[in-house]
Amino acid sequence: MALPLPLGLVPSEVAFLCEMELVTVVPRQRLDSIELLSGSTPKLRPPYRADLPLWLALLLKKQRRANIVPPAWLHPDSLREIVNYETAVDVKDWAPPPPPPVRADSRGNSRRFNASDNDIVLSPPFLPSCTATAPASALPYHWFEFAEMLLAHASDDVPSASEVRSLLRDLQEARAAKMRAKITHPDSHGEGVTSLRGVGAMELAESRGFVVGVAEGIRKIGASAETTRRDEEEEHGHDMDDDLSDDDMGL
Amino acid sequence: MDIDDILREVDPASHGIPLETRDLQALTRLWVAERSAPELLNWPADGLFERVNSKIKSQIERIEDMTGDMDPKTNFALIVIQTELERYKFLVRSYLRTRIAKIDKHTLHYLSTESLRQRLSPTELAYATRHQALLHNHYLSSFLSSFPQRLQNLNDTAGNVSMIDSPDLDTAVFVRLLRDKDVYGKGTDVDTILPAANGDVLIMRWSSAKGLVEDGDAELV
Numbered sequence: 344m345a346l347p348l349p350l351g352l353v354p355s356e357v358a359f360l361c362e363m364e365l366v367t368v369v370p371r372q373r374l375d376s377i378e379l380l381s382g383s384t385p386k387l388r389p390p391y392r393a394d395l396p397l398w399l400a401l402l403l404k405k406q407r408r409a410n411i412v413p414p415a416w417l418h419p420d421s422l423r424e425i426v427n428y429e430t431a432v433d434v435k436d437w438a439p440p441p442p443p444p445v446r447a448d449s450r451g452n453s454r455r456f457n458a459s460d461n462d463i464v465l466s467p468p469f470l471p472s473c474t475a476t477a478p479a480s481a482l483p484y485h486w487f488e489f490a491e492m493l494l495a496h497a498s499d500d501v502p503s504a505s506e507v508r509s510l511l512r513d514l515q516e517a518r519a520a521k522m523r524a525k526i527t528h529p530d531s532h533g534e535g536v537t538s539l540r541g542v543g544a545m546e547l548a549e550s551r552g553f554v555v556g557v558a559e560g561i562r563k564i565g566a567s568a569e570t571t572r573r574d575e576e577e578e579h580g581h582d583m584d585d586d587l588s589d590d591d592m593g594l
Numbered sequence: 595m596d597i598d599d600i601l602r603e604v605d606p607a608s609h610g611i612p613l614e615t616r617d618l619q620a621l622t623r624l625w626v627a628e629r630s631a632p633e634l635l636n637w638p639a640d641g642l643f644e645r646v647n648s649k650i651k652s653q654i655e656r657i658e659d660m661t662g663d664m665d666p667k668t669n670f671a672l673i674v675i676q677t678e679l680e681r682y683k684f685l686v687r688s689y690l691r692t693r694i695a696k697i698d699k700h701t702l703h704y705l706s707t708e709s710l711r712q713r714l715s716p717t718e719l720a721y722a723t724r725h726q727a728l729l730h731n732h733y734l735s736s737f738l739s740s741f742p743q744r745l746q747n748l749n750d751t752a753g754n755v756s757m758i759d760s761p762d763l764d765t766a767v768f769v770r771l772l773r774d775k776d777v778y779g780k781g782t783d784v785d786t787i788l789p790a791a792n793g794d795v796l797i798m799r800w801s802s803a804k805g806l807v808e809d810g811d812a813e814l815v
Contacts, residue, residue, distance in 0.1 A: 346688070346695040350765070351630050352815075359684070360622070377671045378656075379678045380649055382614035398681065399674060406670075440793050463616050464772045466623070466813060484770075484793075535779030535786035535802060539768070539795040547768055547795065547815065554797060558766035562799075565782030572783075 351555070357548045361485040361492065362398040363468040367412040367475035374408065394474050397492065404497050411500045414472075415479035416441075417490055419503050422510040424480050429517045435525075437518060437541030441481035444470050467544075487515065487545040522546060526554050532561050618682075621646060623813055625689040630814040631807075632765040632800050634696045634704060637715040646686060653679050693718060696761075701726045702749055703760040763801045769812040770795050777812075778802065 352360070370387035377384045385393040392412065395403070403409035415421060428438045472483035483489070490511055498504040525539070539547075562569075611619075620642055628635055637643075653675065660672050697704055697714070701722050704710045711719060730748060738746045750757045771777070776789045779798040790796060795815060796803075806812040 344695065345698055346691040348629075350632060351768075352626060356629070356688075359681075360626070362681075363618075363622070375671070377674050379675060380614065380653055380682045381618045381678065382612050384674075398677070402674065402677065443792060463611065463619060464810065465611065465615075465619055466770065466772060469615065469619050469622075533781050533783030535781035535784070535798060536777050536788040536790075537797045538788060538790060539797060540791075542795050544815070551768070555766045558797060562764060562766075562782055569782045 349552070351551045352544075352548055354545060354548045357485075357544045358488050358492070360468050361488040361544065362396065362401075364397045364473045364485055364489060365394045365469075365471050366397045366400045366414075366473050367392050367394055368400045368403060368409040369412060370403070370409045372408045374403075392475065394471065397473070397489070401492065401496050404500075411493065411497045412475045413493060413501050414474060414477040414483075416477060416481060416483070416486070417493070417501065417507060418479060419506045419510060421479040422507060422514065425482060426510060426513050426517065429514060429521075435521070437521060437539075438482060440541045441472055441478050441483055444472065444477075482514075482541070482543060485544050487511070487543050518543075518546060519550075522550050522554075526550070526557050533565060617642065617646060617649075621685055621689070625685050625692075627807065627814040628689055628692045628696075630767055632767070633761040633763060634693060634700075634713050636713050637718070643686075643715075646682075650679065650682060650686070694721070697722050698725075700759055700761055701729075702758045706749070706758060763804075764799045766797055767800045767803055768795055768797055768815045769803045769806065770815045771806075771812045773811050775806070775811050777806065 368387075369392055370389045372387070372389065374384075374387040376386045381396070384395060384399065387393055387409070400409065400411050404411055416425075425438050467484040471477065473485070473489050477483065490507070493501060494504060494508055494511075501507055522539075522542070525537070620638070624635075624638060624642075657672065657675060657679070660668060660675075697718060704714060705722055705726060714722060733748070734746070748757060771790050771792055771794050774789075774791050776787055777796060777798070778785065778787045779796075779802040788796070796812075803812065803814075807814060
C-alpha cells in the first residue's frame with residue numbers, strides 16, 4: 344500500500360501545513376541569513392523583529408535563541424470578543440475570517456497581497472495571518488493548531504496563557520457545535536453548495552469524515568430522485584428549444 | 595540573477611513574490627489537492643518537479659560539504675537546513691505516494707484512454723503499464739487461463755457494466771475560493787448558485803468543483 348491514509352488531510356498533515364505560517368520573533372542572539380529551499384531567512388539582529396516560519400521560530404525558541412511575538416488575535420481581549428460573537432451575536436455562522444492581508448508600498452498606497460497581476464495566488468499558510476501585524480478579533484484559517492502549538496512550546500511568550508487556553512476551549516466547543524448543527528440541519532440537505540465561511544483547518548480535518556459521510560449518504564439516498572429531476576429538466580429544456588424554434592418559424 | 599532581478603526584489607511596488615515562495619506554494623497546493631481529490635490530477639507540466647528535485651539535490655550536496663566543518667556557529671545553520679530539507683522531502687514524497695496509491699487503485703481506468711494517460715508522468719506511466727502487465731500475467735498463469743477464451747479479459751464491458759472500476763467523481767470535497775465568484779454546484783434536490791467571496795470554504799461535489807480548481811479560482815483544502 345503506497346499510502347495508508349484516507350482521502351483528505353489528516354490532523355497531523357494540517358499541523359504540518361500550519362508550521363509554514365509566518366510568525367514574528369524577537370531574536371536574543373545574532374544569526375546570519377540561512378539559505379533554505381523556501382528562500383533565505385532574514386538576518387536576525389537583536390532586538391529587531393523578524394518574520395520566520397513557525398517551525399523555525401519554535402526551533403529557535405527551544406534553543407532560547409528567540410522569543411515569539413503572539414499575533415493580536417491571540418490576546419485574551421480579542422478572543423473574548425470572538426467568543427462573544429460566536430455565542431451571542433451570530434449563533435448560526437462562524438465569525439467572519441480576517442480581511443485579505445494588504446501590503447504597503449513606499450508611496451503611501453496599500454494593495455492586497457494577491458494583486459491580480461501576480462500569476463500565482465498565495466493562500467494560507469503563506470499569507471501573513473499569524474504575524475504581529477495580523478488584525479485582532481478575527482480568526483485566521485490555521486487558528487486552532489497555531490494557538491495550540493504556541494501554547495505548548497512557547498507559553499511563556501503568550502500573555503495570560505491560562506486564560507487564553509480556557510478561552511480557546513470555549514471557542515472550540517462553540518464552533519464545533521455550529522459545525523454539527525450546520526451539517527445535520529435539513530435546510531442544507533440536497534443543495535449543491537454549502538458555505539462554511541470562517542471555518543478553521545483543524546475543524547475541517549476533525550469533522551471531515553462526518554461531513555463527507557453525511558453528504559455521500561444524502562447523495563446516494565437522493566440519487567434516483569436526482570436522475571428523474573435531471574431527465575425532466577432536460578425534457579423541459581428540449582421543450583423550450585422547440586418553443587424557440589417555433590417562434591423562429593413564426594418570424 | 596542579473597541587475598533587474600535585484601532591482602525587482604528591493605522595489606516594494608513590484609509586489610514580486612520570490613521564486614522559492616512560488617515553488618513552495620505551488621508544491622503545497624498540489625500536495626493538498628492530490629490528498630483531497632477523489633481522482634488523479636494532472637502532473638504539473640511547467641517543470642516544477644524537475645526544479646524541486648534539482649534544488650533538493652544541490653541542498654543535499656551543500657549539507658555534505660558543511661558536515662566536515664564542525665564550527666558550532668555553522669552547526670546550528672546545518673540543523674536548520676537539514677530540518678527544512680526533511681520538510682521539503684516529506685511534501686514531495688507524500689505527493690508521489692498519494693499519486694501511486696491512486697494509480698494502484700484504478701490502474702486500468704487511468705490507462706484506458708489517451709486523455710487519462712496524459713495525467714501521468716512518464717515514470718508513473720511506465721510503472722502503471724508494467725505493474726498491470728505483471729498482474730495480468732500472474733492472473734493468467736494462476737487461474738484465468740483455465741477460463742474460456744472470451745472470459746479472460748479484465749476490461750469487458752458486456753451487458754453495459756464495465757469491469758474497469760473508476761473513481762467516484764461526485765464525492766464531496768472542501769474547496770477554498772481564491773477569488774470572489776458565484777459558484778454553481780449540482781445537488782440532489784436543487785442545483786445551487788452561491789455567491790462566495792475570496793477565502794470562503796465550501797462543500798461541494800468534486801465534479802462541480804473541478805472546473806473551479808483547474809481555472810485557479812479555487813483550491814482544495
